[in-house]
């Protein structure tokens with residue numbers, strides 16, 4: 001797993017939260033951040049656009065969906081100019097697919113967008129849909145977001161071991177059956193401390209740690225964080241998190257790599 005971005009929507013010192021799961025050279029990208037910066041992150045991480053087999057977009061907010069337009073554009077450019085012959089699946093809930101289809105057809109020049117039908121599979125997800133991605137079962141679920149319809153997923157990456165991504169809003173009891181017993185979980189901690197009044201409905205380090213602890217998560221990744229003190233963010237957040245989560249907890253910087261096993 002490569003964390004391509006780790007910030008919330010308004011960050012300037014890192015990229016917006018998105019990550020790639022990679023196996024045998026194939027890439028499953030989750031969210032794409034807010035713009036063209038996704039291309040820099042992919043290049044720095046050594047990820048080729050041609051190897052992206054699946055792009056899942058969790059919800060329609062700018063910091064998650066706009067980078068997807070760039071990924072689709074570059075993929076189509078590769079089809080036209082570099083002979084890519086494959087197809088990339090782009091998945092999301094009904095609203096994500098409606099918006100993304102419109103954005104791609106409206107914003108991408110026709111030389112490329114005319115190739116969408118041949119090279120891009122838009123897959124509209126419903127609750128509990130299961131897809132095979134990277135040769136593994138991935139089940140999608142509605143996190144019941146309050147600001148936009150939002151989905152997360154669980155991937156069974158090895159027998160009995162699950163990786164869970166629960167979006168950028170606080171974990172809700174409806175997601176319990178997914179988070180319970182997860183080996184790895186990616187939760188948000190947009191707001192570092194309990195006293196912050198600007199939470200806008202986001203989780204804190206403490207609330208996400210307590211949710212993960214109750215669910216018996218083994219490895220917790222906290223992301224969608226702020227960048228006010230980015231040089232010390234990892235140290236400060238991990239110290240705070242250790243007070244509330246007894247397992248392994250990580251607050252990654254952009255481009256940090258995790259071995260999911």
Ligand SMILES: [Zn+2]
Nearest residue numbers: 009061063168
């Ligand atoms: Zn966000």
